[in-house]
Amino acid sequence: MSGTLNNASLKTGRSFDLGKMNLQQLWVAYLTYPTILLYFALIIVSFGIAARYFAGWGPTLVAVVAVMAVYPLAWYLLHRYVLHGHLLYKNRWTASLWKRIHFDHHQDPHLLDVLFGAPVTTLPTIIAITGPIGYLIGGVGAAATAIGTGITITCIYEFFHCIQHLNYKPRAGWIQRMKARHVLHHFHDEDGNFGITSFVIDRMFGSYYVDAKARPRSPTVFNLGYDLQQAALYPWVMRCTGAPPRDRPDGARPEGKRA
Template structure:
């Protein structure tokens, strides 16, 4: 990474800390991060495949639009019922997967390298969701367009997800509202506001809320229900962490200062 990111003031000793970074530093981190560079390369590869097996403008655009519509719903269902579910940590074979893809992020939401999903889990999921949609619409070419669209949306999600945990107040009122809703998900009640850039699906499923007054604060907002009692019964995540689950993260700032 660049000299800017090697500044010790940006690091917690474990990882780059979004709570100590500004917007310019985030751009540098984002555009040089290996996972994002891999996504960019795969988008170009999908574009090449779309051109090589071109299905026509109609099928290509329809495949891309279908993914734009389906993606928020797919993300919501995965986020709410898989990432926030308890099944994965109760199995020794999937406990490490759950720890990496979501538990670590809720334990300390400012850590950049656990905020980004691991390609080994994100890419198969994107391909399995978007590929069949495109293929049914227009064969291999439309499937490539659909997969490329899914990866592009993922890049957008990841950047705005970083913004939501960055020590920065957006100028845009829309982004401010989006950030405020996501902060509530991490610091007030995790059983709501599952969206990243849009909360339309949250509204449809009744999991949307606008401020802390709307709900009581959840005691499991930082550990997703994997508390001391659960860790004693299902120890595999705790064994990999090396310490019991925390009921609040080692944030860069006091909890009360996390609001957007």
Template structure:
């Protein structure tokens, strides 16, 4: 018996999956049946099949795979920090809905699985744009296929650990505990730091790493990413789609009081 958290679940959207109320076993079931993850797996298998038919050799393949592994965390960091946390997308009517879907909703409700995973309409073209040119320059069609397949596999790994970071579960491995702690700080203390998912090396290089709450004060925009009620009044398109003003704390949270 899976439990009440997974009952009456819509597998197409995953809207009944609340990671804050799930255990590790329930996550595995949700993750391995989630349509977006299944699509990534199918596309990765297809990519490696293309690689098999256009194999450029062991060395070009290994270089293409290694290049994607190195480039991926840097690219994710830049996208996360400067696009997903940028304030320009919600100020344009045509892109406000995109920003809402790809990141604002996730910070408003960090435990909701259907907004934790990006929409394939956005993620797959992004993965392809990043990986295909790298692979093609190294090994033509076969190299491009190897790079794309690697990017899809890395994305699946990222998404699983991202789920772990929002799951009601304490990992046994200390390195996963630390990874989770750093991501929780990003969501509940100060969003302008710890942009990595599985690695925070790039955060250290760019100076956005912090290890605990003592390192910096709590951000007032950690849940709304700067899209507060004043911004919503000026740029109402995200609020119109949400149907409610932006929240500055999770549902059920007690408002912070000033201590005198």
């Protein structure tokens, strides 16, 4: 994909295919993406409130460190037990939510506009987790610091998440390893490697694996268990999609039929 086409996509709102983009094109897309711009604005607002109701350097630093410690665990639990759970798609009222927040991403892992979570779901979650932590540490000022820290970490997560689906080999070895583990989550077995920038929690919960030899390939890696049989029982996601769930992304070939 040329830079010209990507710039045109920014103007027209067409989706970006990370599998056809390079790092420079990603920076342009990321720094101009509406969700990211909203996050940047909210970070400024959060730290402005934190300055206005400054809790002191001690509580402020404790709030930052606390959020940095809690965030990976919160993300892991949400990713594994909510986003990869089946409860949301089995309810007609939450099926479209589940489709948007994670099913679409696994159906087409390279599509940028479903890689980012929708602010209407991500922001309340971030605030609900980080705000009380900060408030207990140092009142309104520390709560604002905690929320701003949570949104900042989300921006970092989202950028590295893009890197992991980008047509680009990182130079740094630690980013290469991070990307390799996440690629396994999307293309080999979705029931593992739930982390984005760190897999410490995966190691703690026994869901970490290093290569495709470690476990068999999952037949539900692209549909998260929402296959044709489940779609017949719980059709709401399929109705929202307008098509049956796929067991591989568009353009992928069945095993044994690759050139």
